[in-house]
Amino acid sequence: MxxxxxxxxxxxxxxxxxxxxxxxxxxxxxxxxxxxxASQGILHGGIKYTLGGAATAAAKAIADMPGRWHAAMTSASSADLDLSAVRSLSPAQYLWTTGSLFSRVTARVAATAIRTAVRRVEPAQACEGLHRATGIDIHRVDEPVIEPxxxxxxxxxxxxxxxxxxxxxxxxxxxxxxxxxxxxxxxxxxxxxxxxxxxxxxxxxxxxxxxxxxxxxMQRRPLHMVMVRSTTGAPLPALYGHCIAALSDKPRLTITTQTDASERTAWYVGGNIAETGVDRSPADQIAAARREVAVCLPWLDLTAAQWATLRIDRAEGxxxxxxxxxxxxxxxxxxxxxxxxxxxxxxxxxxxxxxxxxxxxxxxxxxxxxxxxxxxxxxxxxxxxxxxxxxxxxxxxxxxxxxxx
Ligand SMILES: Cc1cc2nc3c(=O)[nH]c(=O)nc-3n(C[C@H](O)[C@H](O)[C@H](O)COP(=O)(O)OP(=O)(O)OC[C@H]3O[C@@H](n4cnc5c(N)ncnc54)[C@H](O)[C@@H]3O)c2cc1C
Missing domain, CATH: 3.50.50.60 (FAD/NAD(P)-binding domain)
Incomplete structure (x- = not known):
């Protein structure tokens, strides 16, 4: 049972x-x-856990997992289960910085510390939400995002x-x-x-x-996630990845993109904002998220978007x-x-x-x-x-x- x-x-x-x-x-x-x-569906290979500057135990434990998911999702003969019907939202995610020197250093450390393929890309080669970025580093990480x-x-x-x-x-x-x-x-x-x-x-x-x-x-770790959805005439660009904070192991924002039941684009926003926003009211959390998005994605105009939040606990042993x-x-x-x-x-x-x-x-x-x-x-x-x-x-x-x- x-x-x-x-x-x-x-x-x-x-x-x-x-x-x-x-x-x-x-x-x-x-x-x-x-x-x-309620998960963001990121099949992490450990990049997030190297952001503090070292390959942690978490990064090492997780490094084999994406290969096993890949085998399952491509019906490889080595796979335990055939998960070829699982929908991939993005084959990769992106790490981007806010342009500060410290953030750039963090991205470089992260890029060299783990097994997952990480490479620097130009904005035009990244996901749509990063196309208009200027003056920042963007790294592509081959960690897919799936639809749960x-x-x-x-x-x-x-x-x-x-x-x-x-x-x-x-x-x-x-x-x-x-x-x-x-x-x-x-x-x-x-x-x-x-x-x-x-x-x-x-x-x-x-x-x-x-x-x-x-x-x-067991223990519970509360999160206060943020959701953003497009309104008519103002579509949200697709975004998958983490905006890296200066020499921290926690991204400022982690954003994934889906479509809702009415075919509108929806962003799901986690990362540090979800952990530090637990004591905020939904209105204060949305205000904080708007400020973070303005700093981390200054080239985007989200004035027409709609916002909401979700409180959810992570359950861990x-x-x-x-x-x-x-x-x-x-x-x-x-x-x-x-x-x-x-x-x-x-x-x-x-x-x-x-x-x-x-x-x-x-x-x-x-x-x-x-x-x-x-x-x-x-x-x-x-x-x-x-x-x-x-x-x-x-x-x-x-x-x-x-x-x-
Ligand atoms: C906001 C958020 C984002 C996340 N993003 C990622 C990510 O991007 N990548 C990643 O790898 N991980 C991510 N995680 C972690 C991941 O989602 C969880 O580790 C995982 O989903 C836990 O799965 P589970 O089966 O243990 O529990 P759950 O998915 O919580 O399932 C437990 C089930 O048990 C049922 N249940 C509870 N009590 C009873 C009962 N008494 N009788 C019968 N049924 C019961 C519930 O209804 C529920 O359906 C995220 C987690 C959260 C909260």
Whole structure:
């Protein structure tokens, strides 16, 4: 059983179903509706983590990931999953500076510190939003940006085609001696192993099934993201990348571009502004973002654009270093007193999904007890086709609750 239909749960369930396991994936809401659909979709190869001047542990851990995604998205024979249906928004992202000497130095350090191909380009060779830039350095980084909803749809297809079941509902997990069951909607299903991949919901599940788990197992890092959309007659140019701050490991702005349900261009803005803007009201955050955009992209006129914000928490596993430290890699914790039957997973980043998948498969292979009688496989057969496939969550800029100004 997999609880949580974000990237960690879907990727793990797809791999397990393809390996012949009877997989039931449950999400309490629409699929991807936690962090996954709200992510910026950047398949980082580590460039962001070198901005402080050194190749950090995070940069090294992440360096293999883009190659594995590339294999999956091009259906290479080495790929674990065929993700050729995932939509690529941009094959690359760009680092640009604000023109100060320090920013230029930072870009140069970043360019030499990691394995990802980085090369200096002229504004006209960069994405559209940088075409009119003058007097700044721009570097192209071969780190693609993907559309998260198409990723979720592709993973669902793989799970269902391999015989897995995906369901929406509030699971009530019971673990008593050797009997492990989940009550879901109108059914009770027994299971051998459970992967807790519920992001922000993992702590509540841990409290439910293993109250003695040493706490806290997870931490939340709040963000206050900004969205910008074009209005009629004033289209936003496509932008993918980071505006680099002076000798800092955090970009001032990280911007990705999508189209909304009405075919308007929408920017999704994160980076340092999203971290430092947590205590600001939406109006103050928009004002701060307008000022940052004016400094980082002075050649653009956004007076006609509409703005909104999104508050969202990153959910991460606690690292051995203690609460508050940012993990460099996925955090995976066998659940206290249920070590061989429950694993809690926080991928830390979307891009780490292949690594999460490896570790989940390894753990399940070691611990999953084949189903006996009618409790396991038979139960799942009976569920197939019983519930509709849950919907995929809307993108933040398409949500009814988003308030534009
Ligand atoms: C604003 C933002 C931007 C990001 N940008 C990037 C990026 O560009 N690149 C990158 O690599 N990473 C990025 N990340 C990180 C990445 O999005 C996350 O690490 C990843 O999506 C986490 O996936 P997950 O499957 O663990 O959790 P989630 O995507 O949060 O999924 C958890 C699911 O569990 C469900 N759930 C919760 N509780 C329960 C319950 N009790 N029962 C059943 N279901 C439950 C939820 O409904 C949800 O669907 C970003 C994160 C944020 C917040």
């Amino acid at each position: 997999v609880i949580g239909g974000g990237i960690a749960g879907l990727w793990s369930a797809a791999l397990l179903a393809r390996r012949g396991y009877q997989v039931l994936l449950i999400d309490r809401g629409p699929l991807g509706g936690g962090q996954t659909v 909803r198409s990723l979720i749809a592709a993973l669902c297809d793989i799970i269902v085609q391999a015989g897995g079941v995906i369901s929406q509902g509030e699971p009530r997990v019971k673990t008593e001696l050797n009997l492990r069951t989940v009550e879901l909607n109108d059914a009770t299903v027994s299971f051998s192993t459970v992967v807790l991949a519920a992001g922000n919901g993992n702590q509540q599940l841990l409290d439910q099934i293993a109250p003695a788990q040493p706490t806290p197992a 606690c690292t051995p270093g203690g609460e508050g430290q940012r993990p460099d890699q996925p955090v995976m914790i066998p659940v206290h007193s249920l070590e061989s039957s429950a694993l809690a997973v926080w991928p830390t980043k979307l891009v780490f999904a292949p690594l999460v998948g490896d570790r989940v498969v390894e753990w399940v292979t070691k611990n999953c007890v084949p189903a006996s009688g009618n409790a396991g496989a038979g139960g799942l057969d009976a569920l197939r086709g019983r519930w509709p496939l849950p919907p995929i969550a809307a993108l933040p800029w398409d949500r009814e609750e988003t308030q534009w100004t």
